[in-house]
Amino acid sequence: MIMSDSGSPQDERASVGSSSLSYGEVLPSRLINRPFTASPEALASNIAPSQSSEGRERTPSRSSVLSSASSQSGRQSLDAVRDQVAESIAVRTITRSETVDGNKIDVVITVSASSDASFLRRIADKIRNRLLLKSYLFALSMSYPPGAAVPLLLCTSSPELLTRASLLVNSKFTARIVPGARASPDGQRWLVQVQDLGGSLLDEEALWDVVRKAARAPADPLAPPPGSVGIEQRLALERARLERITPRAAYEELTEPSSPWPVVLVDIRPEAQRRAEGAVGGAMVVERNVLEWRFDPRCSSRLPIADRYDLRVIVFCSEGYTSSLAAASLRDLGLLFATDMIGGYQAWKAAGLPGEVEILATGLPAEEYSFN
Known part of the structure; x- marks a missing residue:
C-alpha cells in the first residue's frame, strides 16, 4: 500500500496514476518486496508498466524475469570458468618454463575449445600478475583447423625482448604472416596471425628457437665469446x-x-x-x-x-x-x-x-x- 502525502492510504491504481502525472513512472507496490536478480535491462523492463487499451497495468511475467536472471548467471559462470582455465595455464607455463640468461621462456599451444585472441590475452594477464618482478618471454598460441590463420601472442616483461622475438617470428614465418600485427602500447605484447601455424611439426620448434634466441643476453662486441681462446x-x-x-x-x-x-x-x-x-x-x-x-x-x-x-x-x-x-x-x-x-x-x-x-x-x- 502507498501512503498519500497526508498519511492516509490511497488506492494503488489511483496512486500510480496521480504519481505519474507529477513524478513520472513509479515502481508498483507489488514489486517492492520482490527480490530482483535479473540484468539491468530486465530490471528496466519490469519497472516500466504497460497499459492495456483500457488503461490497466500489465504485470511482468515471472518466467521472463527468471530466464533473464538465469542467462546473466550463466554468462558470469562461463566467464569464471575461462578465468580459472587461464589461471591454470599460466601456472603450468611458469612452472615448466626454462631459464635463459635470467629470462623465463616457454611455448604454449592451448587446445581450449573457447580459445581466441582474447583468451590468450587473459593468459598473458595471469602470467604478468604472477611474474611482476621477473623477466620472461612466452609465445602463446592455439590449435586451429588446418589452413586457418592462427593467433600468436608474444608476451614479455621487456620491450627489448619483444623487439628481438617479433623480428625472429617475422623472419621464420615470412610468407605466412597475415598483415595487421599489433603491439601493445607498453611494448610488452605483440599479436599476429600466422597462416596454418601448427600445421607442421617444425612450427613449435621454430617458436622455441625464437624464444631461446631472443632471451639470450646481447653479446658485448668487445668481450671474447665464451669458449674462445686467444692465439697465445x-x-x-x-x-x-x-x-x-x-x-x-x-x-x-x-x-x-x-x-x-x-x-x-x-x-x-x-x-x-x-x-x-x-x-x-x-x-x-x-x-x-x-x-x-x-x-x-x-x-x-x-x-x-x-x-x-x-x-x-x-x-x-x-x-x-x-x-x-x-x-x-x-x-x-x-x-x-x-x-x-x-x-x-x-x-x-x-x-x-x-x-x-x-x-x-x-x-x-x-x-x-x-x-x-
Missing part, C-alpha cells in the same frame, strides 16, 4: 700435445738410416718467404694451405708417401709458430708422430746446419719430396 693460449695448448725437437735433433733423425719409421722434413713456408730466407735442400715443400690434404692417409689428394699413420713428419716454418699449429693439426688426422722444429728455419741457420740434407730415413730420392 691456443699455441701453448697445441704445443703441450707435441714433443718438439731442436733443429740439430731433426737433422740427426733425418740422417739416421736405421730409423724404425720413415721420417720426412716438411717446409710449409710460402714461396716468397723461401726465396727471401733460403731453403733446406732435401725438405719437402708443402705449403700450409694444403698440408692436411697431402698427409691425410684417407684423402685421395695425399702424397704417395703419406699412406701410413706411423709416418714421422717434422714440420718447420720461419720461426716455429705456424709449424706448431700445423703439426697439431696433423696429429688430429691420426699422424701421432708428427711434430715441429723449435725456432724454424731461422734456428736451423743459426745452428750452422747444412743447407742440403740427404734424407736417409725414407730410402727415397730427395727429388720425390718436392711438392707445390
Whole structure:
C-alpha cells in the first residue's frame, strides 16, 4: 500500500496514476518486496508498466524475469570458468618454463575449445600478475583447423625482448604472416596471425628457437665469446700435445738410416718467404694451405708417401709458430708422430746446419719430396 502525502492510504491504481502525472513512472507496490536478480535491462523492463487499451497495468511475467536472471548467471559462470582455465595455464607455463640468461621462456599451444585472441590475452594477464618482478618471454598460441590463420601472442616483461622475438617470428614465418600485427602500447605484447601455424611439426620448434634466441643476453662486441681462446693460449695448448725437437735433433733423425719409421722434413713456408730466407735442400715443400690434404692417409689428394699413420713428419716454418699449429693439426688426422722444429728455419741457420740434407730415413730420392 502507498501512503498519500497526508498519511492516509490511497488506492494503488489511483496512486500510480496521480504519481505519474507529477513524478513520472513509479515502481508498483507489488514489486517492492520482490527480490530482483535479473540484468539491468530486465530490471528496466519490469519497472516500466504497460497499459492495456483500457488503461490497466500489465504485470511482468515471472518466467521472463527468471530466464533473464538465469542467462546473466550463466554468462558470469562461463566467464569464471575461462578465468580459472587461464589461471591454470599460466601456472603450468611458469612452472615448466626454462631459464635463459635470467629470462623465463616457454611455448604454449592451448587446445581450449573457447580459445581466441582474447583468451590468450587473459593468459598473458595471469602470467604478468604472477611474474611482476621477473623477466620472461612466452609465445602463446592455439590449435586451429588446418589452413586457418592462427593467433600468436608474444608476451614479455621487456620491450627489448619483444623487439628481438617479433623480428625472429617475422623472419621464420615470412610468407605466412597475415598483415595487421599489433603491439601493445607498453611494448610488452605483440599479436599476429600466422597462416596454418601448427600445421607442421617444425612450427613449435621454430617458436622455441625464437624464444631461446631472443632471451639470450646481447653479446658485448668487445668481450671474447665464451669458449674462445686467444692465439697465445691456443699455441701453448697445441704445443703441450707435441714433443718438439731442436733443429740439430731433426737433422740427426733425418740422417739416421736405421730409423724404425720413415721420417720426412716438411717446409710449409710460402714461396716468397723461401726465396727471401733460403731453403733446406732435401725438405719437402708443402705449403700450409694444403698440408692436411697431402698427409691425410684417407684423402685421395695425399702424397704417395703419406699412406701410413706411423709416418714421422717434422714440420718447420720461419720461426716455429705456424709449424706448431700445423703439426697439431696433423696429429688430429691420426699422424701421432708428427711434430715441429723449435725456432724454424731461422734456428736451423743459426745452428750452422747444412743447407742440403740427404734424407736417409725414407730410402727415397730427395727429388720425390718436392711438392707445390
